Amino acid sequence: MDCGSMLELLSASLDGELTTAEEALLRAHLDACPACRALREELAGVRGVCGEPEVLPPAQLKARILANLPPQRAAKAHPWRRWGALAAALALVAMAAWRLPHVFFQAPDQASAETVQDSRDAAAPLAREASPDGDGALTESKMAQMAEDREKNAYVETVPQAPMPRSQPAPAAGGSTALQDREAEDPPFHVQEAAPAAGETGDAGNAREAETEDTYQDLALAAEGADAEDAPAPYAFPSPAPEAADAPLTAIALNPTLSVPVDFTQYRAVITLTDGAFEGDALLCQVQENGDTWYLLPASALDDLSQVLGDAAYELRQEGEDLTRDGAYVLLVVPAAP
Amino acid sequence: MTEEELIQQAAQGDQDAFAQLLELHQGKVYGLTLRLTGSPEDAMELTQETFFNAWRGLPNFHAESKFSTWLYRLATNATIDFLRRERRRRAVTLTPLPDQDDRPAAQIPDSRLTPQGxxxxxxxxxxxxxxxxxxxxxxxxxxxxxxxxxxxxxxxxxxxxxxxxxxxxxxxxxxxxxxxxxxxxxxxxx
CATH class of the missing domain: 1.10.10.10 (Winged helix-like DNA-binding domain superfamily/Winged helix DNA-binding domain)
Structure with missing residues (x-):
């Protein structure tokens, strides 16, 4: 039997992470292979001398931490969080009952009139069930409150309002507002009695069924002409003015009046290029003192990274308490050439 | 108070509760960052950063994982970023750590890497x-x-x-x- 293929089993056996079948397989091999037996004992020996997890830190560590605690982030208020799965499932059922008969069986006008009323009746008790407050709906005022909360949490102050080299609206004013509007209209789980089109477009989006989403949106626009105006506009990536697009990157990079935020809490993600070059557009660019180049990208860049980064290889980090899910930006780090 | 209660309290801004959580977990976080960087100074910095992030994010920690797992994740993220950043800036040589352990001997069979005494x-x-x-x-x-x-x-x-x-x-x-x-x-x- 091949000792190389036994290595993982051998290692995992030290950690008690084998299935019974794997144990049997390993035991059979070890019975016949003194080299692997010896190896296993060596690795066990190394394991045996490793220390305890805790190491007593210097005495002043605790005091230093407690003395310098940053502001706590407000808890994101999603009353629907616990109800989310239930609400989403029920909303989808209501939507399906409403829309699919329309698509497959009936003439549009007739279907809308009948099924809209039916499913509004159906949706109403579902909405009441789904909302923990019992008042059955996420009203406009609640959505406004959510938008306010997001605004309070958005760390955009340090991005300067000065005109950008590419003649775009300053992201602090234009970009984040648009983003907040979109997010206010499109919260994760959202069941409403009124204006089903706007709300359920959001639900459809979150259901992540591309084909059905298109169908729903088409139907929403067709059947609910008036409500279509309320549908949230997609976030528009500011396009560079023609002359600014040709500005050499070094000119932007050396502009001392602008700086890419160092505080990671403004970012939704951090991308580090591991191979290749970045030749795309960025809101800001700055060369750090260690030679790395930092690019400020809008968070929407995450929607189509391969387009933004081309063939470059990269590592993406979206997790971590130093980042924020509402961050309006993404940081792209292009390390200095070694 | 149970750890759960401490977390709830701290998530609402109770710094004393957080101080107790600190007591319970700082040794593990410091130990982890120390063995990952080899430097007590860097481990200090990284442990601070981990607990700053923990304090900041606690209101949105909803126990999808164990608290210690969450802390470990914050710590390893901070360390990964740190090593990547600092490695560019200066040559980060992970210094071998002095032996701080004195576990009693266990029975291990004879082999080159399986010490007896x-x-x-x-x-x-x-x-x-x-x-x-x-x-x-x-x-x-x-x-x-x-x-x-x-x-x-x-x-x-x-x-x-x-x-x-x-x-x-x-x-x-x-x-x-x-x-x-x-x-x-x-x-x-x-």
Whole structure:
């Protein structure tokens, strides 16, 4: 039997992470292979001398931490969080009952009139069930409150309002507002009695069924002409003015009046290029003192990274308490050439 | 108060409750960052950063994982970023750690890397600490989490956001890489 293929089993056996079948397989091999037996004992020996997890830190560590605690982030208020799965499932059922008969069986006008009323009746008790407050709906005022909360949490102050080299609206004013509007209209789980089109477009989006989403949106626009105006506009990536697009990157990079935020809490993600070059557009660019180049990208860049980064290889980090899910930006780090 | 209660209190701004959580967990976080960086100063910084992030994010910690798993994740993220940033700025040489452990001897069969006497154990332990410095960041991470913190493959997978299968193979390769370093390190007796 091949000792190389036994290595993982051998290692995992030290950690008690084998299935019974794997144990049997390993035991059979070890019975016949003194080299692997010896190896296993060596690795066990190394394991045996490793220390305890805790190491007593210097005495002043605790005091230093407690003395310098940053502001706590407000808890994101999603009353629907616990109800989310239930609400989403029920909303989808209501939507399906409403829309699919329309698509497959009936003439549009007739279907809308009948099924809209039916499913509004159906949706109403579902909405009441789904909302923990019992008042059955996420009203406009609640959505406004959510938008306010997001605004309070958005760390955009340090991005300067000065005109950008590419003649775009300053992201602090234009970009984040648009983003907040979109997010206010499109919260994760959202069941409403009124204006089903706007709300359920959001639900459809979150259901992540591309084909059905298109169908729903088409139907929403067709059947609910008036409500279509309320549908949230997609976030528009500011396009560079023609002359600014040709500005050499070094000119932007050396502009001392602008700086890419160092505080990671403004970012939704951090991308580090591991191979290749970045030749795309960025809101800001700055060369750090260690030679790395930092690019400020809008968070929407995450929607189509391969387009933004081309063939470059990269590592993406979206997790971590130093980042924020509402961050309006993404940081792209292009390390200095070694 | 149970840890759960401490977390709830701290999430609402109670700094005394947070101080107790700090007491309970700072040793583990400091130990982890110390073995990942080899530097007590850097471990101090990283432990602070971990707990700053924990305090900041606590209102949105909803126990999808264990609290310690969450802390470990914050710590490893902070360390990964730190090593990447600092490595560019200065040559980060992970310094081997002094031996701070004195576990009683266990019964281990005879072999080059399976010491019999206390002296041999101590020497091997020191060699391991030296060896950690020679490993790649990825190998060091999984090995420290497994061997020093006794975390399961599932927990390590949660912390590092990788698949369990990846944890399994990475640990196996890390062990072999460490073994190679130990054998090349002439300082412990055969």
């Amino acid at each position: 206390e002296l041999e154990r101590k020497e091997l332990r020191e060699a391991v600490l030296r060896g950690l410095a020679g490993l790649s960041d990825e190998h060091r991470q999984v090995l420290v989490l497994r061997e020093f913190h006794d975390l399961s493959y599932a927990e390590i997978a949660q912390i590092l956001r990788i698949e369990e299968g990846t944890v399994k193979s990475r640990i196996a390769r890390a062990r072999m890489a460490l073994r190679k370093l130990l054998l090349a390190d002439g300082n412990f007796s055969a």
